[in-house]
Amino acid sequence: MSGASSSDKTSGPWVDINLGAVAANYATLRAGAPNAEMAAVVKCNAYGLGLAPIAKTLAGLNCKTFFVAYPEEGAELRDVLKPLNADAAIYVFNGPLPQTMALFQSAKLTPVLNSLEQAKTWAAQCDGAPAALHIDTGMNRLGAPLSEVDAIAALSGLNINLVMSHLACATDPAHPKNDEQCKLFAAIAKDFPHARASLSASGGALMDARFHFDLIRPGIALYGGSPFDVDEPRLKPVAVLRAPVVQIRNIAPGETVGYNASFKATAPTRLATVALGYGDGMPTSGSGSAQAVIAGGRARVAGRISMDLISLDVTDHKNPIKTGDIATFFGEEISLFEAAKSCNTSAYELLTGLGGRVDRRYL
Numbered sequence: 154m155s156g157a158s159s160s161d162k163t164s165g166p167w168v169d170i171n172l173g174a175v176a177a178n179y180a181t182l183r184a185g186a187p188n189a190e191m192a193a194v195v196k197c198n199a200y201g202l203g204l205a206p207i208a209k210t211l212a213g214l215n216c217k218t219f220f221v222a223y224p225e226e227g228a229e230l231r232d233v234l235k236p237l238n239a240d241a242a243i244y245v246f247n248g249p250l251p252q253t254m255a256l257f258q259s260a261k262l263t264p265v266l267n268s269l270e271q272a273k274t275w276a277a278q279c280d281g282a283p284a285a286l287h288i289d290t291g292m293n294r295l296g297a298p299l300s301e302v303d304a305i306a307a308l309s310g311l312n313i314n315l316v317m318s319h320l321a322c323a324t325d326p327a328h329p330k331n332d333e334q335c336k337l338f339a340a341i342a343k344d345f346p347h348a349r350a351s352l353s354a355s356g357g358a359l360m361d362a363r364f365h366f367d368l369i370r371p372g373i374a375l376y377g378g379s380p381f382d383v384d385e386p387r388l389k390p391v392a393v394l395r396a397p398v399v400q401i402r403n404i405a406p407g408e409t410v411g412y413n414a415s416f417k418a419t420a421p422t423r424l425a426t427v428a429l430g431y432g433d434g435m436p437t438s439g440s441g442s443a444q445a446v447i448a449g450g451r452a453r454v455a456g457r458i459s460m461d462l463i464s465l466d467v468t469d470h471k472n473p474i475k476t477g478d479i480a481t482f483f484g485e486e487i488s489l490f491e492a493a494k495s496c497n498t499s500a501y502e503l504l505t506g507l508g509g510r511v512d513r514r515y516l
């Protein structure tokens with residue numbers, strides 16, 4: 154049975170967010186990389202779970218280094234952290250642009266420099282403030298190409314306190330590219346003896362010590378999502394997505410359900426219509442395949458997921474189901490990993506896609 158009952162007063166979907174599980178995952182990651190500093194990635198509203206409550210929880214665990222993607226996120230985080238740890242380091246992955254330099258300075262953000270051009274922009278105006286340098290070791294996304302590294306190292310006025318790179322294939326720990334990137338990064342990091350080195354997000358953090366360097370920077374694992382192509386039992390679920398039944402109906406063989414009539418009943422069918430849709434972040438790609446747990450049993454989505462509604466096929470349920478009962482889509486019996494698979498997406502996309510209408514409830 155789900156932990157929620159129909160007495161929970163709500164008309165729409167919500168996500169229970171277990172901050173104790175964030176703390177447990179933090180401890181697990183930390184224990185797995187005892188010689189590295191444990192930083193936290195809180196970009197994209199802490200993966201959809203709420204920047205302020207998550208960052209406060211992490212600061213309370215003595216996390217002192219945070220990563221976001223955009224400087225605006227960093228400025229918001231600075232305000233959140235100010236009363237807790239005014240000296241927390243906030244790194245911004247996407248680095249500075251001429252038009253964001255002022256924000257970096259006013260919010261005391263540390264940029265991650267991703268090119269010679271960005272390094273020049275920063276060096277000209279930073280006044281000795283520290284920066285990180287992201288060196289691309291094979292992902293070919295963001296980060297300075299190897300051909301620019303010498304020129305960046307030779308710039309005067311730069312104070313590089315962290316060199317980092319990013320693994321392209323950490324979803325599969327056995328992928329040979331992990332080893333290649335690790336060796337290449339170790340060699341380049343030696344050129345920056347005064348900077349700390351960081352290679353690993355969640356995947357590398359849960360791999361062996363060669364990948365840990367001086368600092369690990371996990372995101373998804375803190376929030377209970379496996380960074381791998383398989384579920385990760387070392388992590389505790391953090392987010393539980395729930396929504397109430399708004400209507401029960403019975404249809405006859407031959408009748409159809411929802412837009413495009415993509416589900417057709419072949420036998421007498423009982424449906425529970427639930428207040429959750431793609432507008433709340435339940436992807437349309439889960440149509441016909443995603444499942445929920447309701448009244449002690451599993452039910453599959455019947456037909457197309459709509460903006461605000463999902464139909465569950467509850468024909469085979471042993472227990473009676475009534476309006477107001479709560480369906481749980483992930484986080485308990487159905488792991489975030491399983492839910493993401495059934496929607497042909499990732500844990501990252503499911504969490505960051507949770508809509509603004511989904512009430513965040515902190516436990």
Ligand SMILES: *Cc1c(COP(=O)(O)O)cnc(C)c1O
Binds near residue numbers: 370
């Ligand atoms: C998002 C991000 C991370 C965190 O990744 P997870 O897989 O969520 O742990 C770390 N490093 C970089 C460069 C990122 O963009």
